[in-house]
Amino acid sequence: MHAIRSVAVNVFKESVRDRVPYNLVLFAVLLISSSYLLGQLTAGQDVKIVKDLGLSATAVFGLFIAVFIGIGLVSKEVERRSIYPLLAKPVSRPQFIAGKYAGLVLTLAVNVAVMTIALYVVLGYMSWMEPAAVRASWDAPGPDPRLLKAIALIFLELMLVTAIALFFSTFSGPLLSAALTLGLYIVGQFNADLKNFDRVVNSKTAIWLARGAYHVLPDLSAFDVKTQVVHGLPVSSGYMLATTGYAAVYIAALLLGAVAIFSRRDFK
Amino acid sequence: MPPVIRIDELTKDYKVGFWRSRPYRALDRLSLEIAEGEVFGFLGPNGAGKTTTLKLLMQLIFPTRGGAEILGRPLGDVQARQRIGFLPENPSFYDYLTAEELLNYFGQLFGYAPAERGRRVAALLDRVGIGAERRLQLRKFSKGMIQRVGIAQALLNDPEVIFLDEPMSGLDPLGRRDVRNLILELRDQGRTVFFSSHILADAEALCSRVAVVANGRLAAAGRLSEILAFQVRGWDLVMDTIRPDVLERVRPVVRRATEISAGRYSLEVPLEQPPDRLLAELVAEGATLVSLTPIRDTLEDFFVRRVAEAGAGARAEEAARARD
Numbered sequence: 001m002h003a004i005r006s007v008a009v010n011v012f013k014e015s016v017r018d019r020v021p022y023n024l025v026l027f028a029v030l031l032i033s034s035s036y037l038l039g040q041l042t043a044g045q046d047v048k049i050v051k052d053l054g055l056s057a058t059a060v061f062g063l064f065i066a067v068f069i070g071i072g073l074v075s076k077e078v079e080r081r082s083i084y085p086l087l088a089k090p091v092s093r094p095q096f097i098a099g100k101y102a103g104l105v106l107t108l109a110v111n112v113a114v115m116t117i118a119l120y121v122v123l124g125y126m127s128w129m130e131p132a133a134v135r136a137s138w139d140a141p142g143p144d145p146r147l148l149k150a151i152a153l154i155f156l157e158l159m160l161v162t163a164i165a166l167f168f169s170t171f172s173g174p175l176l177s178a179a180l181t182l183g184l185y186i187v188g189q190f191n192a193d194l195k196n197f198d199r200v201v202n203s204k205t206a207i208w209l210a211r212g213a214y215h216v217l218p219d220l221s222a223f224d225v226k227t228q229v230v231h232g233l234p235v236s237s238g239y240m241l242a243t244t245g246y247a248a249v250y251i252a253a254l255l256l257g258a259v260a261i262f263s264r265r266d267f268k
Numbered sequence: 269m270p271p272v273i274r275i276d277e278l279t280k281d282y283k284v285g286f287w288r289s290r291p292y293r294a295l296d297r298l299s300l301e302i303a304e305g306e307v308f309g310f311l312g313p314n315g316a317g318k319t320t321t322l323k324l325l326m327q328l329i330f331p332t333r334g335g336a337e338i339l340g341r342p343l344g345d346v347q348a349r350q351r352i353g354f355l356p357e358n359p360s361f362y363d364y365l366t367a368e369e370l371l372n373y374f375g376q377l378f379g380y381a382p383a384e385r386g387r388r389v390a391a392l393l394d395r396v397g398i399g400a401e402r403r404l405q406l407r408k409f410s411k412g413m414i415q416r417v418g419i420a421q422a423l424l425n426d427p428e429v430i431f432l433d434e435p436m437s438g439l440d441p442l443g444r445r446d447v448r449n450l451i452l453e454l455r456d457q458g459r460t461v462f463f464s465s466h467i468l469a470d471a472e473a474l475c476s477r478v479a480v481v482a483n484g485r486l487a488a489a490g491r492l493s494e495i496l497a498f499q500v501r502g503w504d505l506v507m508d509t510i511r512p513d514v515l516e517r518v519r520p521v522v523r524r525a526t527e528i529s530a531g532r533y534s535l536e537v538p539l540e541q542p543p544d545r546l547l548a549e550l551v552a553e554g555a556t557l558v559s560l561t562p563i564r565d566t567l568e569d570f571f572v573r574r575v576a577e578a579g580a581g582a583r584a585e586e587a588a589r590a591r592d
Binding site: 003 | 282327346349350352353355356358359362365369373374376379418421422431
């Protein structure tokens with residue numbers, strides 16, 4: 001276990017030294033400046049827009065970190081040959097993969113946590129500045145605890161994207177990994193449409209293929225509950241649980257695939 | 269006593285070519301045994317298969333055929349790595365870490381407690397001559413300093429067996445001397461050192477036994493004293509007060525006559541010519557004997573000959589295959 005932990009802490013340290021946390025400053029500036037500007041322009045809608053913007057920015061910033069660090073997690077180690085002395089230590093290849101994954105998830109967790117705190121601070125400030133009559137007209141309170149459900153699902157989605165990037169990183173270079181990960185991310189956003197493919201085509205083969213693709217490719221739209229949360233609509237615990245289970249199974253499959261490929265790989 | 273390292277018919281093929289890939293044999297049925305406490309030199313020209321062998325032993329690549337054991341454990345045994353040190357060729361580390369942080373990280377992988385790690389890291393960095401620079405990021409280190417850090421990380425776990433791939437690479441003369449002394453120190457502590465090099469002077473100064481590889485094959489292996497002791501290729505006869513007419517008379521039977529000082533000559537006598545008859549003749553003519561020593565091959569002579577033979581063998585095999 002200490003091997004996985006040590007590799008993970010090193011990944012986290014690398015992201016800090018590579019100035020990844022600078023994106024948090026950008027996030028804070030974006031959020032504060034937009035809340036100020038929206039406050040001048042709109043009446044009553046500003047809190048909703050700030051919530052939407054905050055959640056979307058958390059997802060987008062997280063996506064950049066997950067993809068652009070994730071694709072280099074293994075390939076960079078191989079390219080710069082730092083993996084040679086590392087694998088001569090008492091670290092198995094599966095432990096190395098698990099540590100790399102855990103390290104990037106830790107980086108994302110810290111990022112998402114700081115962004116969440118920043119979002120709540122801005123929403124709290126906006127709520128405090130508004131008169132009670134305006135606050136009463138909102139669909140949901142400013143610093144709404146239900147936002148945490150949306151943030152939890154964004155974090156799960158980022159964990160899944162990280163696993164995809166890591167999987168591709170075990171056998172391809174950074175450029176190809178980036179293209180494949182982003183490609184799969186985009187496909188994943190529209191994957192749910194494949195489920196109902198029989199409504200638009202008649203061909204049985206096409207329907208069968210679409211259903212197959214739906215089950216194999218990740219359904220990332222399931223992790224997006226931003227609209228419901230922003231409008232104060234409920235997201236059931238059952239839905240949260242089922243989505244978490246789906247993410248866990250998909251992540252486990254990707255990590256097992258990554259380990260299987262990486263464990264057979266020659267470092268020429 | 270069982271060997272510390274046992275390599276058995278280790279073979280590695282790579283596929284080369286993109287569309288029509290064909291196998292390329294980087295290492296061909298290498299078998300070796302290295303005993304405890306040996307400093308073993310693994311020699312060969314560039315591309316001979318030295319790094320391939322070390323990568324196979326470290327399981328950075330997997331053998332096509334054959335296998336090996338280190339400390340009685342099969343390759344890939346993670347627990348055996350607790351007792352092994354490895355310095356790769358031209359090592360590269362995380363350049364965002366300081367030397368201290370890197371060694372600390374590796375110390376964590378060995379499961380050492382913080383106090384133990386701190387003690388080991390400080391002692392090793394002192395030992396390899398990294399002073400105040402230990403708190404600088406490795407991206408600011410020169411190649412020689414990186415090599416020193418590489419040696420430190422290979423010794424972090426106080427290993428019983430140490431694999432060093434071209435350990436003198438990138439070091440200045442002082443650094444090379446330090447590494448030589450370090451290897452001798454390890455030998456005196458009873459540790460087994462397996463190091464690859466193409467610098468023969470290092471092997472000659474350090475090794476008890478060597479193997480020469482060429483074209484992926486073992487070309488020779490043995491004790492340095494045996495390899496060099498039996499490769500006598502003539503005699504060096506140094507005589508004083510040789511008269512010019514006597515010198516002219518014996519010149520046809522010697523390979524070379526070099527005047528060292530007035531009347532003192534060094535005569536290189538070929539192996540086929542027994543030196544005692546020439547010595548007797550010269551003494552009868554009034555010359556006096558200064559010294560008579562056998563001329564032995566240097567490791568370089570031996571190396572060049574074996575590599576050339578292996579190259580010729582490989583070419584002949586290739587030609588035979590082409591004919592078939």
